[in-house]
């Protein structure tokens with residue numbers, strides 16, 4: 001009895017937290033840089049993730065220890081582009097991609113496996129490399145640049161609803177976070193279910209993006225979106241502690257809200273399956289015929305979530321950046337660029353998507369937002385497969401199979417040597433100029449610098465698991481910005497003073513997480529403090545795997 005109650009648990013604790021990490025763990029012999037206590041237990045880094053301080057904590061560790069840091073007994077974080085390429089590109093699927101254990105797979109890290117829906121895994125959450133690449137090849141056509149451009153008219157109809165709403169509410173505060181999330185949902189739902197009939201959603205029109213709520217506080221109502229956000233807010237349990245996910249949903253009281261979004265997708269899917277046009281190229285028509293309804297639902301739910309949140313968040317950050325007093329010159333330059341290319345807009349307010357894609361400043365703005373406000377700034381873990389090692393510095397360091405390895409876009413995107421070689425454009429500030437040709441730079445030098453920056457971008461991931469919807473997101477965002485600030489609307493945006501009476505005039509800095517803040521949630525009892533925060537604080541990025549504006553809102557006024 002004594003053995004079972006005391007000696008066994010004690011022995012297990014000693015083994016797990018002392019004997020294994022200090023004497024048996026193959027990583028310990030490598031003497032990798034990193035805090036000693038992080039090598040004893042993964043609880044330390046998990047606790048940072050739980051408190052939504054993980055991205056900044058890992059970034060700080062890299063600043064202190066360099067590009068290689070052991071952040072848990074079995075997890076090494078890297079902040080180096082050559083190692084990144086080895087993890088995410090080289091040594092990834094072998095040619096025949098027949099042996100799933102031979103790739104640096106996200107499986108076994110457990111991080112992705114619970115992103116399934118309706119009891120089924122999907123492209124994003126499967127760890128089986130063969131299944132993954134076969135399905136990805138099948139679905140790539142739907143999201144190819146050529147196909148996205150061919151859907152220009154359908155996409156533009158949704159975007160025109162945004163412009164209409166902005167014009168109808170000139171001079172009034174608009175929650176662009178809600179508006180752009182709705183727009184991205186309306187667009188991506190067309191790709192999933194089809195644009196014909198009412199299969200694609202109409203959230204721009206059906207939701208409220210402008211109302212003033214209780215206590216003069218600006219609010220907007222859209223329950224399905226709230227449900228998806230509540231779901232995303234549980235990311236820590238989904239990725240790091242899936243066994244506690246259900247119980248934590250209940251304890252936090254979010255279970256009902258999260259269920260609402262799931263129910264909505266399921267009901268919408270069933271309706272669309274009945275109404276689908278078999279000849280339209282959509283996700284429901286592109287999936288293998290053998291797929292069951294839960295398998296289709298799992299894939300579609302993932303794309304709906306991945307497609308609307310990331311795009312809505314990125315557009316919100318872009319428009320906020322363009323509306324800040326310190327960046328207003330960029331908004332004026334963009335309007336000028338669009339005006340000079342008026343021929344790209346036809347009289348029906350349609351835009352030539354292929355041409356709009358080539359506008360240099362518009363492109364630079366999108367790139368800079370992807371760098372500074374990457375919608376997925378957190379770690380993208382992979383697993384060194386059983387028959388491979390990660391060989392670094394010509395064999396000076398050999399990371400053994402079974403180790404979890406990762407890079408995080410937040411840190412990769414803030415390397416001053418790559419993104420601020422001249423020392424003029426701070427890496428933590430929004431400077432699209434860094435993506436344009438400098439005055440004293442030759443064309444060849446410029447191309448070399450841009451290629452190097454592009455190589456170091458991870459906002460859509462890297463390698464075989466790279467974002468499937470990248471072309472859709474990029475074209476949609478460009479078309480949306482061109483439609484708002486271009487054409488004959490004569491629209492300018494500013495930060496709504498009703499939402500933020502304290503606008504920072506001279507700072508360009510961007511911030512992440514709650515650190516140094518007198519507040520750690522937007523609960524109503526904090527409202528007085530919240531109201532006094534500057535726009536920089538109100539637009540802090542959440543420190544999580546996928547980010548969002550920390551307080552879930554961004555109010556701009558268009559004039």
Ligand code: HEM
Nearest residue numbers: 124303306307310311375376380460461465467468469473
């Ligand atoms: C600005 C917008 C977007 C950003 C920043 C973004 C970012 C990313 C990133 C970083 C990944 C890789 C994540 C990882 O490995 O941990 C990813 C994967 C994925 N994204 Fe996006 N995404 C965006 C828009 C979209 C859209 C519009 C769709 C449309 C359906 C989409 C669908 C997907 C899918 C299906 C995957 C999984 C790909 C795979 O595992 O092979 N994303 N995205």
